[in-house]
Amino acid sequence: MTAPTEPAAVPAFGFRLIATDGMARRGEVTTAHGAIRTPAFMPVGTQATVKTMYPEQVRALGADILLGNTYHLMLRPTAERVDRLGGLHRFMNWPHPILTDSGGFQVMSLAKLRKLNEQAVTFQSHIDGSRHVLSPERSLEIQGLLGSDIQMQLDECVALPAERAEIERAMRLSLRWAERSKAAFFGKPGHGLFAIVQGGDDEALRVESARALTAIGFHGYAVGGLAVGEPQDVMLRILSATTPELPADRPRYLMGVGTPDDIVESVGRGIDMFDCVMPTRAGRHGQAFTRRGKVNLRNARHADDPRPIDEESTCPAARDYSRAYLHHLVKAEEALGAMLLTWINLSYYQxxxxxxRAAIEAGRFQDHKAAVKDGWARGDLPAL
Incomplete structure (x- = not known):
């Protein structure tokens, strides 16, 4: 008789720094559902789906982790239903790491008739007008029901530009909510809680926020409230002031960023993790990201172009379909056009x-950065 197999032990949540090159870092995050190689880009699966993509496709492109959205999932299908159905990993057929945001940004940007006080934010659903209360404790409860590997504290994100007094008020509220989030976090093995540095475009407030959150102690640290309307140079200035204040032995996540150029520049300032809807949204609107920059397939000049998007790409959608065909699909508003272009874009990002990652390990980050930017500067692939 065969002895029963012991269940595999769940590894502790952790971060291992593998190599550095200047401020750029190559690392690995350990979670209950697998490892995340950093620097990492997390495709956004807002409502438990990366739009127009199969989970198996996303994994095959090299994604180690997806992002899900607390605000959307608490409204539909509800976290309680997802929990009854076995958790978010099983629900969306993604047995790999998942990060869920806290829902705070969407409450501020999407919800109707919201009211914020010290305890929580009360809002009406943008779907059916139903009333909900989201507190730091409730956000962590929802994320726990979803079963995500990385959970985020609830914070208040202020759109820029804003008055310093308003930025400081929101930063201090976010610090108090961070303390409550840590107290409410029920961490199962392999699951972590990230804090969110706030402070708008004020370097002193950012440094104060980073130091205070470090003193509280979290599994990782995110930089929030950027890519909300400020120029890139402001974002990079804030990162340069903030990341040196964060623990070197914990992962750093820049929320909602961004363009390929934003990512490359931010990696050079010590950021490990990114998410953004840009590659999927651009694909649904006829745009493709390539090693020579962005291509707009809506342009009429592609109508008779037999070339692929990039004959050297590792992605079949970029290599095996003509620009003329992709242009036709976009103009005809065929779903296949969005599917193929999203595939191309996520492939490029991964x-x-x-x-x-390879450049940092080899100590060639600056050379690689220059080569990548040179490719963008040269523009579209040469004509036949």
């Missing part, structure tokens, strides 16, 4: 991250 290839970009793989190249950055």
């Amino acid at each position: 290839d970009l991250m793989a190249g950055l």
Whole structure:
């Protein structure tokens, strides 16, 4: 008789720094559902789906982790239902790491008739007008029901530009909510809680926020409230002031960023993790990201172009379909056009991250950054 197999032990949540090159870092995050190679780009699966993509496709492109959204999932299908159905990993057929945001940004940007006080934010659903209360404790409860590997504290994100007094008020509220979030976090093995540095475009407030959150102690640290309307130079200035204040032995996540150029520059300032809707949204609107920059397939000049998007790409959608065909699909509003272009874009983003990881390990980050930017500067691929 065969002895029963012991269940595999769940590894502790952790971060291992593998190599550095200047401020750029190559690392690995350990979670209950697998490892995350950093620098990492997390495709956004807002409502438990990366739009127009199968989970198996996303994994095959090299993604180690997806992002889910607390606000959307608490409203539909509800966290309680997802929990009854076995958790978010099983629900969306993604047995790999998942990060869920706290829902705070969406409450501020999408919800109707919201009211914020010290205890929580009360809002009406943008779907059916139903009333909900989201507190730091409730956000962590929802994320726990979803079963995500990385959970985020609830914070208040202020759109820029804003008055310093308003930025400081929101930063201090976010610090108090961070303390409550840590107290409410029920960490199962392999699951972690990230704090969120706030402070708008004020370097002193950012440094104060980072130091205070470090003193509280979290599994990782995110930089929030950027990519909300400020110029890139402001974002990079804030990162340069903030990341040196964060623990070197914990992962750093820049929320909602961004363009390939934003990512490359931010990696050079010590950021490990990124998410953004840009590659999927651009694909649904006829745009493709390539090693020579962005291509707009809506342009009439592609109508008779037999070339692929990039004959050297590792992605079949970029290599095996003509620009003329992709242009036709976009103009005809065929779903296949969005599917193929999203595939191309997510492939490009994952290839970009793989190249950055290899360059940092080899001590060639600055040379690789220059080569990537030179490719963008040269523009569209040469004509036949």
